[in-house]
Amino acid sequence: MQKVKILGIVGSPRKNGNTAKLVKRALQAAAGIPGSETELYEMAGKEFHHCTGCFRCLETGDCRFKDDLQDFMRRYMGSDGIIWGAPVYHMAVPGSMKCAIDRMGNMSLCRSIAQGQELPRFNKVCGVLTIGATRYGGQDMVMSFLVNSALLMNGVVVSGDTWLGNYIGAAAYTGGCAPEQLRSKKVVLQDTEGMDCAENLGKRVAEMAKIVKAGLAAVKDELPSEYFYTWKEV
Template sequence: MNILLISGSPRKKGNTEMLLEFCSQEVEIRGIKTDLVCLSDKIIHHCKGCNKCRDRDNCILQDDFNRLYRQVLDYDGLVIGTPVYVGMPTSLIMAFIQRLTMVAFNNGRSLSGKFGGGFAIGGEAGQLAAITDLIKFFLVNNMVVIGSDYWNIGFATKKGDIMENDKSLKYIENFAENLLNHVKLMEG
């Protein structure tokens, strides 16, 4: 069983990446392999809605998306993290998940049955709106959404704040435990 974690932050080594690295550690100590991809050094264009991906299992736009799409398909689960900018996920992660949805939908719903979850990290507000967008992505792709004992959110304003937020870290620990329980159910 393996999980791909994707940071939708345009900032390298910021709070979103730190929280996903913590999540990766929590999941791996439970025996599940993980890899982390940061979109900060990727070029992801916005979906044009052209439907040229239909029955070709890739997007016609020339950027880093198709390689990432193939990578997502190689994993059993997907965890997405985004910082909250002006009350919503970053445009970078939205471009990625919208294209991912379009290509998967047009090619046999290739994400169907995978499992995952999302995390939203912000200063004061907007995390719930952002997490709702991520949950809609998982649901429209017929994926199983894993939660925690509360919303998968974090609070941070300055770089590194997230690792001092005990509540946020506890949400991640609970998420990892729920993920393990789901894996056990899947494996019978």
């Protein structure tokens, strides 16, 4: 059986909140696909310094800041499928998540250059999901950013099923900006459509991860080595 590892990333600074509920639902669905193993990674409580643009990674292959990024990247690189989850913060992803993505993006490419290797193709199958307080609160902006980020990391993006509402990913909302809705960590459970979209997305990520991994193995001798890059510690 083709085994795959699916990593669910929760970009909310709030632990076990609504974003985590969505990502967990997606992972639950992914786990239902035979051969699929899942892991949840919450960014809450983790330290991600912002990128200062020093390009030290170009020489050493690592970031000058030693914080939670190195462990995060190890988990990312060790996975076949990624479910990116973020709450909408001011029409965008939370700052801490952007800090992690900026540094991961640069380091992932610069490490291969520092190690004298071909620019890698990571082949991660990615799906994105989000939640905002309001129905039209910037979910499209967040999903577009995460999709573009996945493409930049040469990911294979899947959206789920359009008929369910998954156009480019899964979007949910808390139902409004009343204090109890903003403070609640589980109000998303009432958005059954959003939860269903997350479930569908998780399933599709796991299925496509299996397809890509099996496909790569089947045509190994016919592809350049950058498709088979492995993340090496420095």
